Amino acid sequence: MRRFGPRNPDSLDRVPVLQLLPNMVTLAGMCVGLTSIRFAMDERFGVAVFLLLVAAVMDGLDGLIARRLQATSEIGAQLDSLSDFLCFGVAPGVLIYQFHLAPAGSLGWIFVLVFAAATCLRLARFNVMSGKAQEDDTANTHFVGVPAPAGAMLALMPAFATLGGVVDFHQVPLLVAAWIGVVALLMISKVRTLSPKSIRVPRRLIGPIMFALVIGVGLTFSRPWALLLVLDLVYLGLVIRSLAAARWRLFG
Template sequence: MPFDPNSPELRRRRFRPIPVRMLVPNVITLLAICAGLTAIRLSTEGRMDIAVYAIVFAAFLDGVDGRVARMIKGQSKFGAELDSLADFVNFGVAPGLILYFWQLHELNNGGWIAAMVFAISGGLRLARFNATMDDPNKPAFAANYFTGVPAPAGAITVLLPIYLAFLGLPKPPAVLTAVYTLLIAFLMVSRLPVFSGKTWRMRVPPEMVLPVFVSVIFFIALLIGYPWYLLSVGSVLYLLSLPAGWKSYRDQKRKADALAATTPAHDAPAGPASPFLPVVSEADEDERPPRLN
């Protein structure tokens, strides 16, 4: 039948009430976008410390919206697409512009190219995740790994030169900052397996509830009282942990290949078996599954 925009059935479907639980995760995502855009404005005004705070706040909201959606059953395809757009703005465009207005502008076009490459790398990483999310050939152990550094982690680590400058250390040369920015951009679009923690159990034993509360409060207090120390140490430790994730993935892949070699042909799962199966990343970089209706 031809499409009739005035049909009663389509009108009823279009104006059907939407549950509030479907709106809450999207509101959180919009707040994250507001934080990222505000960070860009603050960087143009030279208020770099508050701009960095806004990026960290956006990363926190990015880690919350997907979990809230799953808790209250508010997943939607619209929310998944909005979340990808928010990640590109908050963890691709905003950090690149902050670095450009902070120091990379000293290199003129060279600094702008470095900032632009970082932003584009964030967008490419998100596009790759969306395209490979439903890959049926991924091995079971790959669920615990990202493909490349996730966008939120890339945004936090790429701002390391600013953290160190806020600690009173001499500002690095602009060329060194540009090279570091390009390095993080390369790690984001690389095939490097990175720990995701998706398969970790999130249940807390009853006897550990109070210690967990105290630890969380202690961490938040440290972040408020000593933000640049904490962000600097966290960024360095995260970068140093990347080889461990690569080694862990290689070990598990070797075990899976050995098990597949010893499995009889009639017991092997259907489908092509390739020793170079791609790693499929999650949703950021808290890169999370799509919020489907």
């Protein structure tokens, strides 16, 4: 039965704290990404890279929390995109420029701008396509192009290799600039890449995967940069496989 009578005006101006939690996580992730820029400018590159990894984790958490609490909103979606552009478009570009591309001068900075612009285009296209996700079954199991967080991790591959002592990319800034350009193309391409929801693991591989996870945890504390480099290479292999199975088309 519908109730008639005066309402409590305070109830219209109050929002449950749990409803604000996803946006609070998003803003915290944005602050972490912005702080990464500060440490990159201070040439504390290890800390800067670590903060971007934290920002990537928080980017995954805010969406998960929003779905669990049924607290999704339009402002949350827009806030998430703005935070992603800062954390995965601007911050990695500044870090890579300070770490590897500064000797290349203006040419290196041009590639940073290209990478940031590709991230912006990728996020804009994702916002437009998100409304069509329910109409397309593959939208939930595939990404169109490399997502912004994954693109940032691929862009940081030279930093992972240098910090891990595998390959020193300080001497080849033009090669790093070219790699940044390749990642930008992967982000704005229309090739469908796999999402975690589409991955199916055979039962016979569960044991080896769990064993590899234990090894990965050990490497996290002993050789974290080498582990991140290996993960980057594995993901790059999956992207190349997608490219080989599809017609190459650029964003249009």
